[in-house]
Amino acid sequence: MFMRFLLLFSRQGKLRLQKWFTPLTDREKKKVIRDMMMLVLARPARSCNFLQWRDLKIVYKRWYASLYFCAGLEDHDNELLALEVLHRYVELLDKYFGNVCELDIIFNFEKAYFILDEFLMEGEILETSKVAVGVSLEEADTLQETMEEYMSKPAY
Amino acid sequence: MSPSVPLQEMIRAIRSARTQCEERGVIQRECATIRAQFRQADNEGRSHNLAKLLYVHMLGYPAHFGQMECVRMIASPRYSEKRVGYLGAMMLLDEKQDASLLITNSIKNDLANSNQYVQSLALCTLACMGSAEMCRDLAPEINRLLRASNSYIKKKAALCAVHIVRKVQDLGELFAPSARCLLTEKNHGVLHGAVVLITELCECNPESLELVLIRWCQCLVISGYSPDHDVAGISDPFLQVRILRLLRILGHNNEAASDAMNDLLAQVATNTDSTKTVGNAVLYETVLTVLDIKSESGLRVLAVNILGRFLLNNDRNIRYIAMISLQKIVGTDHNAVQRHRGTIVDCLKDQDASVKRRALELSLALVSASNIRSMMKELLSFLSSCPPELRSQTASGIFIAAERYAPSQRWHIDTILHVLTTAGGDVRDETVPNLIQLITNTSELHCYTVHKLYRALHNDISQQPLVQVACWCIGEYGDLLLRGECQEMEPVQVTEDDVLDVLEAVLQSHMSSPSTRGFALTATMKLSTRITENVDRIRSIVSIYGSCIDVELQQRAVEYNALFKKYDHMRYSTEWLGQRFLVFVCSTFVVQSAGLSPPICGFPQVCDLLDLLGGSEPPLQSSPALGSTAPLPVGTAGTAGGDLLDLLGGLEPTAIMTVLLSVFSVAPTVSVYDKDGVTVTLSCEKQSDSGLSITLTASNSTDSDIRGFTLQAAVPKVCISSSFSFQVNLKMRLRISYTSQGSAVQDTVQVDSFPGLGH
Numbered sequence: 001m002f003m004r005f006l007l008l009f010s011r012q013g014k015l016r017l018q019k020w021f022t023p024l025t026d027r028e029k030k031k032v033i034r035d036m037m038m039l040v041l042a043r044p045a046r047s048c049n050f051l052q053w054r055d056l057k058i059v060y061k062r063w064y065a066s067l068y069f070c071a072g073l074e075d076h077d078n079e080l081l082a083l084e085v086l087h088r089y090v091e092l093l094d095k096y097f098g099n100v101c102e103l104d105i106i107f108n109f110e111k112a113y114f115i116l117d118e119f120l121m122e123g124e125i126l127e128t129s130k131v132a133v134g135v136s137l138e139e140a141d142t143l144q145e146t147m148e149e150y151m152s153k154p155a156y
Numbered sequence: 157m158s159p160s161v162p163l164q165e166m167i168r169a170i171r172s173a174r175t176q177c178e179e180r181g182v183i184q185r186e187c188a189t190i191r192a193q194f195r196q197a198d199n200e201g202r203s204h205n206l207a208k209l210l211y212v213h214m215l216g217y218p219a220h221f222g223q224m225e226c227v228r229m230i231a232s233p234r235y236s237e238k239r240v241g242y243l244g245a246m247m248l249l250d251e252k253q254d255a256s257l258l259i260t261n262s263i264k265n266d267l268a269n270s271n272q273y274v275q276s277l278a279l280c281t282l283a284c285m286g287s288a289e290m291c292r293d294l295a296p297e298i299n300r301l302l303r304a305s306n307s308y309i310k311k312k313a314a315l316c317a318v319h320i321v322r323k324v325q326d327l328g329e330l331f332a333p334s335a336r337c338l339l340t341e342k343n344h345g346v347l348h349g350a351v352v353l354i355t356e357l358c359e360c361n362p363e364s365l366e367l368v369l370i371r372w373c374q375c376l377v378i379s380g381y382s383p384d385h386d387v388a389g390i391s392d393p394f395l396q397v398r399i400l401r402l403l404r405i406l407g408h409n410n411e412a413a414s415d416a417m418n419d420l421l422a423q424v425a426t427n428t429d430s431t432k433t434v435g436n437a438v439l440y441e442t443v444l445t446v447l448d449i450k451s452e453s454g455l456r457v458l459a460v461n462i463l464g465r466f467l468l469n470n471d472r473n474i475r476y477i478a479m480i481s482l483q484k485i486v487g488t489d490h491n492a493v494q495r496h497r498g499t500i501v502d503c504l505k506d507q508d509a510s511v512k513r514r515a516l517e518l519s520l521a522l523v524s525a526s527n528i529r530s531m532m533k534e535l536l537s538f539l540s541s542c543p544p545e546l547r548s549q550t551a552s553g554i555f556i557a558a559e560r561y562a563p564s565q566r567w568h569i570d571t572i573l574h575v576l577t578t579a580g581g582d583v584r585d586e587t588v589p590n591l592i593q594l595i596t597n598t599s600e601l602h603c604y605t606v607h608k609l610y611r612a613l614h615n616d617i618s619q620q621p622l623v624q625v626a627c628w629c630i631g632e633y634g635d636l637l638l639r640g641e642c643q644e645m646e647p648v649q650v651t652e653d654d655v656l657d658v659l660e661a662v663l664q665s666h667m668s669s670p671s672t673r674g675f676a677l678t679a680t681m682k683l684s685t686r687i688t689e690n691v692d693r694i695r696s697i698v699s700i701y702g703s704c705i706d707v708e709l710q711q712r713a714v715e716y717n718a719l720f721k722k723y724d725h726m727r728y729s730t731e732w733l734g735q736r737f738l739v740f741v742c743s744t745f746v747v748q749s750a751g752l753s754p755p756i757c758g759f760p761q762v763c764d765l766l767d768l769l770g771g772s773e774p775p776l777q778s779s780p781a782l783g784s785t786a787p788l789p790v791g792t793a794g795t796a797g798g799d800l801l802d803l804l805g806g807l808e809p810t811a812i813m814t815v816l817l818s819v820f821s822v823a824p825t826v827s828v829y830d831k832d833g834v835t836v837t838l839s840c841e842k843q844s845d846s847g848l849s850i851t852l853t854a855s856n857s858t859d860s861d862i863r864g865f866t867l868q869a870a871v872p873k874v875c876i877s878s879s880f881s882f883q884v885n886l887k888m889r890l891r892i893s894y895t896s897q898g899s900a901v902q903d904t905v906q907v908d909s910f911p912g913l914g915h
Contacts (some may be wrong), residue, residue, distance in 0.1 A: 021284075048510040081472070083437075107167055122322075124315055124347070127348075128345060129344060137274075143235045
């Protein structure tokens with residue numbers, strides 16, 4: 001599956017995370033974000049999670065009533081699997097932050113990116129095991145130096 | 157390093173800003189601080205500062221001044237700084253920026269780092285924003301990592317290789333051998349990456365893999381249960397789907413490969429549990445694969461049946477994807493999809509707009525001659541309740557289906573009228589002339605049509621296409637309307653006043669567009685020959701519009717007025733407007749005003765029809781130009797002859813006037829037989845709507861008598877090839893026999909072209 005982009009935004013139209021798997025200019029990115037927000041936020045409750053936009057399939061998932069996950073797929077991709085991918089990402093966030101909520105993602109946005117980077121890469125799934133992703137995140141976090149180690153290491 | 161307190165404080169400050177202006181102020185202050193701190197060579201909070209900048213960037217504010225800082229941070233030995241630095245590179249830099257090249261060296265170094273997490277950062281960033289040059293530079297490194305490292309790195313290197321291949325296709329050859337080795341790994345992550353890489357390589361270069369791969373896929377898909385990768389009872393669905401996708405590419409256009417994977421696909425299709433979405437995801441991929449390769453028919457039927465089951469699923473998403481897939485195969489496996497027509501039509505009533513749209517497309521594709529009536533019922537009821545964005549598509553779909561499969565003319569006209577009354581505002585522009593053409597051709601239903609249209613117009617004058625057609629019809633067949641009787645409908649008494657009331661309402665309504673008004677005005681004018689009592693009322697309506705602001709209407713009104721003044725005496729004797737020819741006239745006007753080129757497809761040649769007109773006492777001599785069949789050129793003074801123009805007394809003729817005037821000529825005659833002093837000439841006259849009167853005149857110019865003259869004429873039945881092209885190929889065979897001076901003469905003559913019909 002080749003995901004073109006993954007966006008997280010709130011019901012009020014605030015972007016919380018953006019991951020682009022194809023090179024786009026800033027202007028194009030802004031246009032996509034605007035269009036996605038417009039399309040997805042206008043959908044009534046209990047509607048189909050898939051829609052068509054330009055030549056892409058858009059899969060979106062509403063979560064906790066206030067946060068929307070939105071992914072753009074190519075024409076030959078499996079939408080049902082994309083839903084599973086979004087679901088899996090939420091589970092990973094949940095496991096990492098412990099009962100995650102939108103505020104966690106706002107105040108620790110860089111962690112959300114690190115988690116995403118252990119799960120998806122180049123628009124494809126990197127690791128299919130939840131456990132494995134959790135383990136690598138923990139280990140990477142321990143690498144983050146303590147204050148003393150940080151101060152003692154040279155800057156360059 | 158403790159969580160980024162400075163970052164979180166800033167976020168809190170931004171969030172507590174009550175207005176956009178306040179927020180901008182906070183951000184500007186923060187950015188100034190950050191910029192100052194970037195300039196300092198040595199400071200502790202560098203990763204915090206960059207993180208703050210990235211947050212600000214996500215809110216949509218400019219952050220390009222952080223690019224160099226990213227480059228510096230990536231080069232730092234501290235892991236926390238590297239981590240944020242690489243994140244910054246992925247967010248702020250892309251392959252188009254020059255600064256991205258600066259990190260190539262750092263990435264290279266980090267790829268060789270002893271710590272796998274540092275390596276992974278480099279791999280991730282390269283896969284995210286690596287440009288073609290960077291990819292070329294670093295490809296050998298990636299290849300090395302594919303072969304000799306731990307599984308954590310191998311899986312990342314595999315996807316990084318995918319990125320490289322997508323950017324620079326030639327490098328695919330470099331990775332092919334390593335990719336093949338990866339397939340023997342046990343680790344699912346690595347396997348997944350390997351499958352993706354191989355898929356990518358196959359897409360570029362289909363010959364690069366052998367059949368043995370399929371057997372391997374077989375083992376993999378059926379193999380053991382791994383609790384780590386289990387999702388709701390399905391063993392590693394992500395990997396399964398990826399493998400199925402690879403199989404799709406291998407089997408596409410490849411008979412041998414498709415055969416080999418037949419059993420495997422059948423097994424997956426039957427054994428996968430479809431109660432959860434995950435299972436359905438795998439089944440869906442299986443179906444897509446089966447339909448895309450050269451599968452045997454049994455397997456295809458299995459796949460279509462799975463889609464049929466999906467259609468009945470409670471989950472809307474699954475119904476939606478089922479319809480998308482059925483749409484793709486409705487051309488090739490039409491009968492299989494027809495079996496599920498009932499369910500598909502039910503989905504038209506679904507609440508969800510996406511599902512409705514898919515159901516509509518699929519329903520239109522499934523319309524055929526055998527189900528046209530029931531399908532049309534469903535489609536028409538859908539039209540009345542469908543969301544506005546789908547109406548135009550539905551309307552055109554209905555028209556196309558009706559044209560193709562209409563069981564009868566009346567049904568066809570009824571259907572179109574139904575659409576016009578329900579969704580008149582959403583039909584395309586060419587519907588009006590097409591419908592007019594259809595009505596013209598269905599002469600036996602003129603009475604029915606005009607009654608129906610009149611009633612529709614009476615109820616509602618807002619739907620422009622309907623109003624236009626109705627006006628035209630009333631103008632043309634107003635006499636049938638006023639006569640009151642109609643075989644197909646209950647008779648309704650319509651007086652001349654009623655009709656004129658309706659037309660006037662259209663003219664005066666603010667809802668009528670200019671072209672609609674034109675139709676109404678012309679119709680009013682045409683009625684002046686068909687009604688007897690209210691000619692003055694018509695005259696007054698027409699003269700009012702002589703000073704209308706709309707130039708088009710004004711022009712018409714003035715010309716019509718002129719006709720009233722100058723040619724009133726000819727009104728009934730020549731019936732110059734009484735003939736059914738103004739189809740073209742309306743379009744001429746539309747054409748003129750729109751500035752388009754004259755030929756509108758499907759319109760009969762004006763001269764042909766005009767020549768069929770005749771009067772009992774034509775006041776003028778025949779014009780030589782009427783034998784021609786070229787469409788009347790727009791705007792020229794025309795071929796109708798200069799002598800006619802004198803009559804106008806200096807009024808500037810326009811195309812319409814020329815058309816009207818050229819009516820005043822007698823139908824030309826043509827000699828069809830001329831031998832030994834016996835001549836037979838032929839002339840045509842249109843006596844009624846459906847009758848063409850051909851007069852054959854025989855004359856004898858010899859000295860002796862002719863006895864026993866018999867003339868037999870035969871014409872073949874004329875077929876109209878399609879309702880939208882008007883071609884009359886009339887031929888006639890004449891047998892002439894007589895006795896002259898004692899000898900019998902018998903001749904057969906074929907007449908291929910009739911004066912004025914032109915074909």
